[in-house]
Amino acid sequence: MLNKFVIISSLFLFSCSSYLIQAEEITPENLKCGSNSGVAFFEKNGSFTIDDKDFNYKLGLIDKNLDKSDFNFIYISQPQSSGGYVLEVEKITKNKNKHRIYFKENKPSEGSRSIAAITATYCFLKIDNLDQVVVFIK
Amino acid sequence: MKNISKILAILSLPLILSACGGGGGSGGAAAGGVGTGTVTNCTDGGGSTHKDTEYDYFSSVYHSLKPLTAVCASSAYARGATGDGIQVAVVDTGIHETHTDINANMIAYTNGSDTVNSDNDASDDHGHGSHVAGIIAAEHNNSGGHGVAYDAEIYGFKALNASGDGSDTTLGNAFGLIENIAAIDIVNNSWGTNADCTSASSCRAGGTTIYDNWEDMSQLSTPKITVFAAGNDSEDQPSLECQTMAYNTDISAVSICVVAVSHSSLGKDGGFLASFSNQCGKAASYCMAAPGDRLLSLRHNSNGYVYKNGTSMAAPMVSGGLALVMEEFSSLTPAQVVSRLLSTANDSGEYSQTAIYGHGMMNLNAATAAVGSLQTIGGSNLLDDPSTSYNDLVNNTFTSSAAFSNALTNALAGQTMEVYDSFDRANFETNVSSFFTSGSYTSQNTVENHMARLQPKTMEKVKTKNLYGNFTVETDGNYIESSMFQSAGDFLALGFNQSTNSFENAVDPLSGFFNDSNFGNNYLVNPYFHAGSGQDYFMSFNSNSSFGMDTFTNANGNDLGLAFNLNPLSSTSGDAKNAGDLQIVLGTNYEQNKFLNSSSTGVFATGDMSNTNFTGVKYKKNLGDDFTFVGSGFAGYTHIDKASNSYIDKSTPLLTSTFTLGLAKANFIKKNQRIGFFINQPQRVEDGSLNLRVPTSSDRGRTVTYSNLNVDLEPDARQINFDIIFHKAVTETSNLSANLTHVQNGDHSNSSKNQNFISLFYKKTF
Numbered sequence: 001m002l003n004k005f006v007i008i009s010s011l012f013l014f015s016c017s018s019y020l021i022q023a024e025e026i027t028p029e030n031l032k033c034g035s036n037s038g039v040a041f042f043e044k045n046g047s048f049t050i051d052d053k054d055f056n057y058k059l060g061l062i063d064k065n066l067d068k069s070d071f072n073f074i075y076i077s078q079p080q081s082s083g084g085y086v087l088e089v090e091k092i093t094k095n096k097n098k099h100r101i102y103f104k105e106n107k108p109s110e111g112s113r114s115i116a117a118i119t120a121t122y123c124f125l126k127i128d129n130l131d132q133v134v135v136f137i138k
Numbered sequence: 139m140k141n142i143s144k145i146l147a148i149l150s151l152p153l154i155l156s157a158c159g160g161g162g163g164s165g166g167a168a169a170g171g172v173g174t175g176t177v178t179n180c181t182d183g184g185g186s187t188h189k190d191t192e193y194d195y196f197s198s199v200y201h202s203l204k205p206l207t208a209v210c211a212s213s214a215y216a217r218g219a220t221g222d223g224i225q226v227a228v229v230d231t232g233i234h235e236t237h238t239d240i241n242a243n244m245i246a247y248t249n250g251s252d253t254v255n256s257d258n259d260a261s262d263d264h265g266h267g268s269h270v271a272g273i274i275a276a277e278h279n280n281s282g283g284h285g286v287a288y289d290a291e292i293y294g295f296k297a298l299n300a301s302g303d304g305s306d307t308t309l310g311n312a313f314g315l316i317e318n319i320a321a322i323d324i325v326n327n328s329w330g331t332n333a334d335c336t337s338a339s340s341c342r343a344g345g346t347t348i349y350d351n352w353e354d355m356s357q358l359s360t361p362k363i364t365v366f367a368a369g370n371d372s373e374d375q376p377s378l379e380c381q382t383m384a385y386n387t388d389i390s391a392v393s394i395c396v397v398a399v400s401h402s403s404l405g406k407d408g409g410f411l412a413s414f415s416n417q418c419g420k421a422a423s424y425c426m427a428a429p430g431d432r433l434l435s436l437r438h439n440s441n442g443y444v445y446k447n448g449t450s451m452a453a454p455m456v457s458g459g460l461a462l463v464m465e466e467f468s469s470l471t472p473a474q475v476v477s478r479l480l481s482t483a484n485d486s487g488e489y490s491q492t493a494i495y496g497h498g499m500m501n502l503n504a505a506t507a508a509v510g511s512l513q514t515i516g517g518s519n520l521l522d523d524p525s526t527s528y529n530d531l532v533n534n535t536f537t538s539s540a541a542f543s544n545a546l547t548n549a550l551a552g553q554t555m556e557v558y559d560s561f562d563r564a565n566f567e568t569n570v571s572s573f574f575t576s577g578s579y580t581s582q583n584t585v586e587n588h589m590a591r592l593q594p595k596t597m598e599k600v601k602t603k604n605l606y607g608n609f610t611v612e613t614d615g616n617y618i619e620s621s622m623f624q625s626a627g628d629f630l631a632l633g634f635n636q637s638t639n640s641f642e643n644a645v646d647p648l649s650g651f652f653n654d655s656n657f658g659n660n661y662l663v664n665p666y667f668h669a670g671s672g673q674d675y676f677m678s679f680n681s682n683s684s685f686g687m688d689t690f691t692n693a694n695g696n697d698l699g700l701a702f703n704l705n706p707l708s709s710t711s712g713d714a715k716n717a718g719d720l721q722i723v724l725g726t727n728y729e730q731n732k733f734l735n736s737s738s739t740g741v742f743a744t745g746d747m748s749n750t751n752f753t754g755v756k757y758k759k760n761l762g763d764d765f766t767f768v769g770s771g772f773a774g775y776t777h778i779d780k781a782s783n784s785y786i787d788k789s790t791p792l793l794t795s796t797f798t799l800g801l802a803k804a805n806f807i808k809k810n811q812r813i814g815f816f817i818n819q820p821q822r823v824e825d826g827s828l829n830l831r832v833p834t835s836s837d838r839g840r841t842v843t844y845s846n847l848n849v850d851l852e853p854d855a856r857q858i859n860f861d862i863i864f865h866k867a868v869t870e871t872s873n874l875s876a877n878l879t880h881v882q883n884g885d886h887s888n889s890s891k892n893q894n895f896i897s898l899f900y901k902k903t904f
Contacts (some may be wrong), residue, residue: 024402035264035300035301035302036264036265036446037266037302037448037450038265038445039432039445040444064440065438081369081372081414082302082369082370082448083231083264083266083298083303083329085303104675108303111331112303112331113298113330113345113348114302114303114331115230115231115264115298115303115328115329116329116368116369116448117266117302117446117451118370119446124517
């Protein structure tokens with residue numbers, strides 16, 4: 001249900017925003033996306049900024065060797081029933097001090113074979129002068 | 139425009155929310171449904187007593203959520219099953235092969251094991267495969283938890299990419315590699331396709347390379363067992379791969395589909411199908427349940443651990459369970475291993491809902507225990523041959539004579555053999571000695587027996603008639619002597635439970651002392667006629683002439699004995715002529731299904747013509763001054779008759795011996811006192827051996843291998859009895875008897891403690 005909500009609302013907002021906002025499209029300094037089936041990783045999901053107490057914890061769950069100075073934003077999607085999902089950043093825009101990050105989660109292709117573990121996709125980003133963030137996902 | 143967009147957004151929200159209101163609820167079964175039954179736990183056989191040298195299986199290494207408890211794994215461990223020697227392929231995202239909790243169980247990556255990147259490095263770039271591998275075979279090393287089959291070995295294959303996705307090519311090619319690795323026994327597949335199929339061809343259409351190579355693996359002479367996760371879509375049908383099992387009998391014979399249960403609070407609110415898990419559906423006949431909710435296992439990028447959910451985690455629980463069963467029972471084919479695990483699953487209560495749980499919850503206690511009755515195999519090498527006979531354990535016995543029981547006990551110590559359960563001929567190891575009961579001389583040294591020896595016999599003569607004429611029945615103490623003819627000198631007797639013998643009768647002044655079974659028959663009269671049971675018959679035709687004869691048979695006529703007695707010397711004592719002061723005995727004894735009075739049944743049976751030829755010398759001499767010397771010595775030569783299909787394969791003849799020496803004095807100090815001193819060695823094997831040919835192993839070709847166990851039957855010591863007996867007629871109506879017995883090396887064993895008995899008996903008749 002929540003997935004539907006996210007998808008539909010994202011489509012709606014996405015379509016409206018294209019003519020409402022004249023924003024600058026930016027490229028993240030660093031970007032790392034993937035998927036993970038650790039319960040601790042996705043039990044609490046959504047957006048995490050560097051100020052969140054869970055930020056370093058989430059980063060460490062993926063790789064303890066990740067340099068924490070390389071990222072300042074994490075997005076973890078709602079867990080899915082299998083692997084094979086891929087999260088990608090479609091674009092990031094900046095308008096004044098507000099960043100809008102547009103994610104797209106690709107489903108496994110029809111008939112594909114995927115791991116049978118509950119899995120969430122994620123992206124770690126480093127964005128210059130990150131202040132306010134609005135996430136859109138489709 | 140901004141305001142318009144805000145209004146549109148707000149107005150659309152209820153529509154968006156209402157559109158999300160449907161869906162879900164697809165997991166209910168037609169009847170009952172998940173959570174409608176009672177969760178019944180399997181029972182761990184040993185409880186907290188199940189410990190190995192390092193750990194309590196229920197401690198933290200079992201890990202806090204206890205998925206291993208939920209499947210009663212500790213019972214399998216207590217039986218020695220750890221997965222040792224079993225090799226499991228994990229077709230997944232690769233494996234963190236250097237993780238310190240699994241590296242010792244990893245097989246080096248095989249050529250081409252990374253079918254995603256077409257190289258030989260099946261390292262894990264996702265984490266899923268490492269977690270799965272750990273559930274199967276993480277080491278039992280006091281670090282973290284351990285896998286279900288913690289000594290199994292793991293082959294890693296990377297056929298799923300860093301996103302956990304694979305193709306018909308990557309996965310099918312991995313199957314192709316596995317097909318050609320003979321050592322691999324089990325293939326774990328914690329992946330699947332969320333699709334349906336309704337026939338073999340439509341299932342194959344879902345992935346021809348996977349299907350064809352899977353079928354090939356299943357059709358090998360020693361097929362690979364494949365395990366698949368049912369999938370996590372909360373649907374009433376499992377993954378395409380599980381559905382395939384319903385349409386291909388070669389595949390289904392060696393495959394299991396696994397649904398996940400939430401084990402974390404088993405017995406409280408858990409134990410039911412996990413909310414995410416698919417049900418068994420059309421694969422129910424090849425499906426079972428295992429814990430799959432929050433399982434702790436290996437991380438892929440450190441030596442740490444992580445919890446994961448999914449039927450991906452339940453599948454390796456079953457792969458590990460299969461490894462335990464496979465190791466435990468080398469006699470089972472892969473298909474029988476699968477069948478056994480499915481058949482022994484807990485299918486009561488909640489788990490009786492076949493469409494949801496298939497055969498039920500995996501139960502490793504039941505899977506590694508005997509199903510049906512345990513039986514011996516009747517000498518055949520082929521478990522499944524129609525002519526092969528089996529016999530329940532209780533029907534296989536061997537009760538050994540004390541003449542060699544010590545040697546047999548020593549030889550059988552630590553020796554094991556195989557027995558088989560009646561369900562699928564799963565092989566179990568048992569101690570050979572468990573079928574054997576040791577005969578004992580020393581066990582006869584009871585207070586009751588000693589008192590019985592000292593009790594003066596009272597004679598109550600009752601005259602009766604039968605159809606054939608007059609004769610006397612004498613009630614003597616607690617037993618009956620029936621004599622057709624009896625005289626003091628010319629001795630002719632037909633007896634029931636009668637150990638009388640002219641020689642024994644003549645050993646004054648303590649003949650009564652010899653009348654007990656130990657000294658009367660077994661030691662002095664004839665140790666090869668096993669009278670004294672109360673059901674034996676003894677005929678003695680002796681006279682004071684130079685020739686006599688003894689015969690013997692037991693109640694059912696199976697044992698026959700004949701001895702010729704030569705009496706070159708005889709003497710007269712008072713009015714009585716004795717049959718012989720020197721008697722030379724030559725005889726033979728035939729025992730049916732026995733030898734030396736050692737009886738056996740089933741696979742330890744002996745033939746019906748075991749025979750012992752024996753010779754003996756009995757000597758008695760009055761030395762004057764009321765002293766009488768008595769002595770006897772016997773030697774026997776026993777041939778053991780082999781029975782068909784018996785584990786007693788062959789033997790050498792057994793040489794046995796026994797002797798008794800005694801000195802008795804009447805009028806000892808006073809006229810009414812008698813004393814005797816005796817030294818005796820009970821029957822003992824001096825030389826000889828037998829060969830036991832017992833089943834000791836069996837293989838997945840259902841062939842049994844026997845091993846020879848040569849048993850030297852000569853005991854490690856020699857039992858010597860020392861007896862002093864004293865008798866005093868206090869008055870005409872009262873008697874006092876005393877006996878001191880000292881036994882060295884009881885039952886011919888140098889580990890026996892010496893026995894000492896002092897008996898006093900006083901009797902007054904009023």
